[in-house]
Amino acid sequence: MSKKILVLPGDGIGPEITAEAVKILNACREAGLDAELEEALVGGAGYDAEGHPLPESTLAKAKAADAILLGAVGGPKWDTLEDLSRRPEKGLLGLRKHLNLFGNLRPALLYPQLAEASTLKPEVVSGLDIMIVRELTGGIYFGQPRGIEERDGERVGFNTYVYSESEIERIGRVAFEMAQKRGKKLCSVDKANVLEVTILWREVMNRLAPEYPDVELSHMYVDNAAMQLVRAPKQFDVVVTGNMFGDILSDAAAMLTGSIGMLPSASLNEHQQGMYEPCHGSAPDIACQGLANPLATILSVAMMLRYSLGEPALAERIERAVGSVLDQGLRTADIAYPGTRQVSTSEMGDAVLAAF
Amino acid sequence: MSKKILVLPGDGIGPEITAEAVKILNACREAGLDAELEEALVGGAGYDAEGHPLPESTLAKAKAADAILLGAVGGPKWDTLEDLSRRPEKGLLGLRKHLNLFGNLRPALLYPQLAEASTLKPEVVSGLDIMIVRELTGGIYFGQPRGIEERDGERVGFNTYVYSESEIERIGRVAFEMAQKRGKKLCSVDKANVLEVTILWREVMNRLAPEYPDVELSHMYVDNAAMQLVRAPKQFDVVVTGNMFGDILSDAAAMLTGSIGMLPSASLNEHQQGMYEPCHGSAPDIACQGLANPLATILSVAMMLRYSLGEPALAERIERAVGSVLDQGLRTADIAYPGTRQVSTSEMGDAVLAAF
Numbered sequence: 001m002s003k004k005i006l007v008l009p010g011d012g013i014g015p016e017i018t019a020e021a022v023k024i025l026n027a028c029r030e031a032g033l034d035a036e037l038e039e040a041l042v043g044g045a046g047y048d049a050e051g052h053p054l055p056e057s058t059l060a061k062a063k064a065a066d067a068i069l070l071g072a073v074g075g076p077k078w079d080t081l082e083d084l085s086r087r088p089e090k091g092l093l094g095l096r097k098h099l100n101l102f103g104n105l106r107p108a109l110l111y112p113q114l115a116e117a118s119t120l121k122p123e124v125v126s127g128l129d130i131m132i133v134r135e136l137t138g139g140i141y142f143g144q145p146r147g148i149e150e151r152d153g154e155r156v157g158f159n160t161y162v163y164s165e166s167e168i169e170r171i172g173r174v175a176f177e178m179a180q181k182r183g184k185k186l187c188s189v190d191k192a193n194v195l196e197v198t199i200l201w202r203e204v205m206n207r208l209a210p211e212y213p214d215v216e217l218s219h220m221y222v223d224n225a226a227m228q229l230v231r232a233p234k235q236f237d238v239v240v241t242g243n244m245f246g247d248i249l250s251d252a253a254a255m256l257t258g259s260i261g262m263l264p265s266a267s268l269n270e271h272q273q274g275m276y277e278p279c280h281g282s283a284p285d286i287a288c289q290g291l292a293n294p295l296a297t298i299l300s301v302a303m304m305l306r307y308s309l310g311e312p313a314l315a316e317r318i319e320r321a322v323g324s325v326l327d328q329g330l331r332t333a334d335i336a337y338p339g340t341r342q343v344s345t346s347e348m349g350d351a352v353l354a355a356f
Numbered sequence: 357m358s359k360k361i362l363v364l365p366g367d368g369i370g371p372e373i374t375a376e377a378v379k380i381l382n383a384c385r386e387a388g389l390d391a392e393l394e395e396a397l398v399g400g401a402g403y404d405a406e407g408h409p410l411p412e413s414t415l416a417k418a419k420a421a422d423a424i425l426l427g428a429v430g431g432p433k434w435d436t437l438e439d440l441s442r443r444p445e446k447g448l449l450g451l452r453k454h455l456n457l458f459g460n461l462r463p464a465l466l467y468p469q470l471a472e473a474s475t476l477k478p479e480v481v482s483g484l485d486i487m488i489v490r491e492l493t494g495g496i497y498f499g500q501p502r503g504i505e506e507r508d509g510e511r512v513g514f515n516t517y518v519y520s521e522s523e524i525e526r527i528g529r530v531a532f533e534m535a536q537k538r539g540k541k542l543c544s545v546d547k548a549n550v551l552e553v554t555i556l557w558r559e560v561m562n563r564l565a566p567e568y569p570d571v572e573l574s575h576m577y578v579d580n581a582a583m584q585l586v587r588a589p590k591q592f593d594v595v596v597t598g599n600m601f602g603d604i605l606s607d608a609a610a611m612l613t614g615s616i617g618m619l620p621s622a623s624l625n626e627h628q629q630g631m632y633e634p635c636h637g638s639a640p641d642i643a644c645q646g647l648a649n650p651l652a653t654i655l656s657v658a659m660m661l662r663y664s665l666g667e668p669a670l671a672e673r674i675e676r677a678v679g680s681v682l683d684q685g686l687r688t689a690d691i692a693y694p695g696t697r698q699v700s701t702s703e704m705g706d707a708v709l710a711a712f
């Protein structure tokens with residue numbers, strides 16, 4: 001049966017980068033992928049058209065899809081919306097929650113061709129290959145109670161950081177299995193010296209460990225993890241952590257590579273249904289100028305083929321094609337430096353297509 | 357009237373490094389500082405001796421002191437204590453809370469003599485001088501309710517991230533005033549696109565801004581801040597944020613300098629009563645071997661003289677003495693590299709004393 005892929009371009013550079021990724025998806029279809037593509041609105045685009053960042057029709061299509069390709073959401077245009085529930089980000093958070101996409105995979109991989117781009121010394125980051133597994137549908141992002149209210153004559157803001165054993169266990173299993181497929185090292189990040197919720201987190205990780213005897217489990221406090229990412233990032237293989245710490249650490253890890261425009265991500269539920277998106281944001285300041293790097297989105301298609309569509313061979317073909325355009329010296333503005341050839345967003349997409 | 361200084365050596369390398377700092381404090385007394393020194397137990401040392409990481413007698417002395425010098429607390433010996441309220445960290449958290457030390461100043465300063473030590477490229481970090489102002493007695497560290505309990509047949513862990521307007525305002529004022537004394541730029545870090553408590557945070561910072569017209573206020577999401585610290589740390593002057601984000605970001609910022617063994621910190625209340633401690637931890641693995649770097653603790657004494665004892669001239673003398681031993685090429689193990697002369701903890705302390 002034909003697979004359903006939903007494309008959600010979103011805001012800012014979203015439409016440009018997803019357009020390039022769709023070229024590759026179409027090439028995959030020509031190469032035998034049995035899939036139908038559909039498009040819908042999300043984020044600021046959804047709000048502008050239908051008054052909501054996650055329109056009903058978009059959510060229905062998302063639920064029916066095997067996989068979703070998302071560009072990016074958000075921009076200054078909507079930052080002043082009083083009603084937080086209408087902000088573009090809520091479109092993204094709503095998709096994660098409604099589709100139960102609890103397992104967020106964020107690789108931080110240094111492309112040897114782009115080693116120069118890192119702000120870190122080459123010996124510190126050469127060969128860097130970390131996989132951050134972030135819990136995506138729980139923790140403080142979704143915990144109740146939350147809000148701003150009057151107490152003792154002044155306003156007080158509050159959020160709740162909460163995890164149940166079963167929530168911790170299912171993300172733990174994703175991480176242990178990922179470690180088994182990789183370097184067999186798993187580092188769980190918490191703040192168990194201060195926060196009870198992460199004491200439970202650590203306990204559940206320890207309880208799972210004997211079921212994965214080939215994986216070496218360690219624990220690290222989040223402040224130390226932030227430090228170690230800067231000091232010696234190659235000590236990490238797979239890192240597992242909650243929603244908030246994962247948000248912070250995965251961005252820091254991505255930036256170690258110096259080319260966040262290259263990094264894809266996957267968000268999966270228990271049925272391998274997934275949403276795929278670049279790690280970078282909507283970069284409204286460079287939208288519509290052909291400056292955006294489409295490679296993270298194209299590499300997100302490769303993750304989609306691998307994790308949701310059961311087409312690892314096509315995934316590898318895409319990854320090899322990206323390697324080949326880098327070898328050719330082609331670069332979008334964000335990763336260009338003297339001696340390379342700067343190309344536009346669509347020229348980059350076409351080059352990947354030609355190398356596919 | 358004579359000032360009271362309480363010295364809390366703590367655990368691990370704490371006793372060695374505070375011993376060197378006390379040498380300098382005594383030199384300051386000879387140079388005219390009218391102060392009495394007293395010592396007490398805290399952390400694991402407090403637990404071992406009196407069954408509690410913050411013994412009553414220590415707390416009483418702390419309350420009576422004008423300033424406290426703390427080494428470091430914690431170690432594997434106490435990590436397995438079932439009762440979280442007896443862990444060494446609770447001694448530290450208890451002091452912060454009981455003395456109302458809400459204003460935590462954490463400089464990340466790159467010493468030109470140690471530029472090599474950074475894992476970042478020299479052009480990215482040379483001249484780095486950031487001051488992180490972290491709220492230290494509120495937020496998720498102290499929020500209620502908190503705990504682990506049974507709900508619907510499984511255990512659930514939870515903590516509460518909470519700030520009131522007045523708590524935000526008082527740390528905001530500390531940060532704005534710090535920015536006025538420095539480069540006049542203040543970046544407030546939050547996650548206002550997701551967390552209500554930080555929407556209130558942002559609102560209060562914006563409300564204060566007109567009172568400090570010479571300070572340029574900006575806002576940044578915490579994930580982006582973690583990224584920007586790696587990408588272009590010199591864009592920051594003063595950063596203000598809550599307890600948890602401050603814990604993470606200040607450690608990342610400190611590590612950018614490559615020499616966390618050099619970085620002091622101050623924690624102040626509304627009466628300029630303060631606790632001063634190095635940014636690094638208790639490093640139990642290198643304790644009692646003369647390997648620890650006492651400079652962060654010695655520089656914490658300089659902060660104490662400046663912020664709590666009203667002796668800026670003596671503070672400067674200490675800072676100049678530290679610069680001078682670095683110029684002489686003396687290095688403890690953590691910052692030694694070929695061409696420098698490695699010295700022990702006490703040799704380093706003596707060298708600072710000689711240069712004072």
Ligand SMILES: CC(C)[C@H](C(=O)O)[C@@H](O)C(=O)O
Nearest residue numbers: 074089092093247549550579
């Ligand atoms: C846009 C925002 C809500 C989102 C998050 O915090 O999860 C983003 O930063 C991310 O990491 O995907």
Ligand SMILES: CC(C)[C@H](C(=O)O)[C@@H](O)C(=O)O
Nearest residue numbers: 193194223430445448449603
């Ligand atoms: C030891 C720990 C409780 C403490 C904290 O998290 O505040 C430490 O990491 C710090 O930053 O001073």
